Amino acid sequence: MTIAIVTDSTSDLSPELLDHYGIVSVPLYVLFDGKMHKDGIDLTPEELFAGLRAGKKTPSTSQPSPAEFAEVYRRVLESAEQVLSIHISGQLSGTVGSARLAAQEFGDRVTVVDSGSVSMGLGLRALRAAELARQGHSVPDIVQTLERVARQADIRFTVGTLEFLKLNGRIGGAAALLGGMLNIKPVLVVRNGRVESGGRVRGHKKAIQDIVDYVRKYIDTHGGARVALMSTVEGEAFVEEVRAGLSGVRFDDLGNHKIGAVVGTHAGPGTVGAVMEPVTV
Numbered sequence: 001m002t003i004a005i006v007t008d009s010t011s012d013l014s015p016e017l018l019d020h021y022g023i024v025s026v027p028l029y030v031l032f033d034g035k036m037h038k039d040g041i042d043l044t045p046e047e048l049f050a051g052l053r054a055g056k057k058t059p060s061t062s063q064p065s066p067a068e069f070a071e072v073y074r075r076v077l078e079s080a081e082q083v084l085s086i087h088i089s090g091q092l093s094g095t096v097g098s099a100r101l102a103a104q105e106f107g108d109r110v111t112v113v114d115s116g117s118v119s120m121g122l123g124l125r126a127l128r129a130a131e132l133a134r135q136g137h138s139v140p141d142i143v144q145t146l147e148r149v150a151r152q153a154d155i156r157f158t159v160g161t162l163e164f165l166k167l168n169g170r171i172g173g174a175a176a177l178l179g180g181m182l183n184i185k186p187v188l189v190v191r192n193g194r195v196e197s198g199g200r201v202r203g204h205k206k207a208i209q210d211i212v213d214y215v216r217k218y219i220d221t222h223g224g225a226r227v228a229l230m231s232t233v234e235g236e237a238f239v240e241e242v243r244a245g246l247s248g249v250r251f252d253d254l255g256n257h258k259i260g261a262v263v264g265t266h267a268g269p270g271t272v273g274a275v276m277e278p279v280t281v
Contacts (some may be wrong), residue, residue, distance in 0.1 A: 002044020003133040003142070004080035006072060008064070009039040010088040011123040012230065012260050021130040026072055028095060032059035032228040039262040045081030048261045049233045049269050053268070054110040058164070061262045069102035083110045086126050086155045091193035092115045093243040110120070111139050113146060116193040119263045120228040121155045123173050124254065150242050152222070155190045156198055156214045158207040159233065162186055164268030165195060187211070189275075208238060208249050211274055216274045219251050226277040228254040232264045238272035252279055 008012070009027040018025055021232035027038040030048065033056050048059065050234050073083055085103065087096040096114045103110040115122045125146055132142045146252045159165065185207035187197040201207050226245075231239045259267060 001138065002080045003139060004076040004100075005075065005081045005126055006085040007122065007126040007131045008082055008087050008094065008099075009260055010095070010262050011086075011119055011126050012119045012257055012263060013123045013126065014257070015063060017127070019126060023126055023130055024072060024076055025100075026069060027063050028064060028093070030261050030265060031061045031062065032056070036062075038254050038263070040083075040260050045233045045258065045261050045264045048264060049228045051069075052269075059265050061265050063098050066098045066101040070105055073102060073106055076191075077106065077109060079099060081109070082139055084113065084129055084133070084142060085110060086113045086115055086122065088118050088122055089116050089190070089193035091116075092118055092195070093211055096217050111143065113143060114193070116150050117153065117155065117190055119155075119259055119273075120230045120239045120254075120257050121153060121190060123257065124226060124228055124275055124277050125149065126154070145281060149277055152216075152281065153275070153277045154218055155210050155273060155275050157188050157230075157271060158185055158211065158268075159188065160268055160270025166265055184228075188235040204238075208241045208245065208272070211272070212241055214247060215242075215251075215274050215276060216249055219249060222276075222278045224279045225249060226252040226279055228257055228275045230257045230259050230270055230271075230273055230275065232259040232267055232271040235259075235270055235272040238270070242272060242274060 008180050009025050027041055030037045030043050048231045077084055085099050087099055088213045091097045099112045103112050129142050130191055183203055184200050186209050187198040190195050201210055229239045
């Protein structure tokens, strides 16, 4: 049975990865500088933050419509028997709701999954689904595997400032970190589909070390891990600091990944983090 994997642009999967795995990505939108832009198509993260540095108004984001999802499902079902559509946490975006409304038109040929995650947390889930589909697993089997992965997966990251999360209402339980002491760096996690506080440390170096220590502990606890590092604009050098801290540690290295314009709108410049999944579940 041929299964097509659909995700959305908040997975932050590169065009090369999408093409290699045959995954279809539906773009979200960024309202910026008076125009509506398709994430990753009409607006790059570099263009977004260059505009913000030039004094342009903080952007907002919106999800694709059910009609847009239905159009994608119709197209991919011309060559696939089923669609597995995996999306950003419903606690962070209405995207999965739009997908579910669209799926009603197609009965059991389209299955929609709320990943409970975002950025490469979602991206790794979509990649695993594509791998399992290629191996001949059924949609119910893949969904069950993704649910097991979700219970064990983890994201830990730090941001340059909490202001972007605050402005866009995505701060969740991390609100307690606002108004902290000078040079306090937040450490954040995605828990129960929301951005929550993972603690706070003094200074950038300790924030990076916190991420490194957490990844090392995760790998030890699970006897290995699939790990993807991610960053927004101005965070690329921080990824290399995390990678240096993991030198000598054995894990399935899924590379460095650029956070796109939609997630970057909420995370802000200077964000860096790691996504961890068990190798097998």
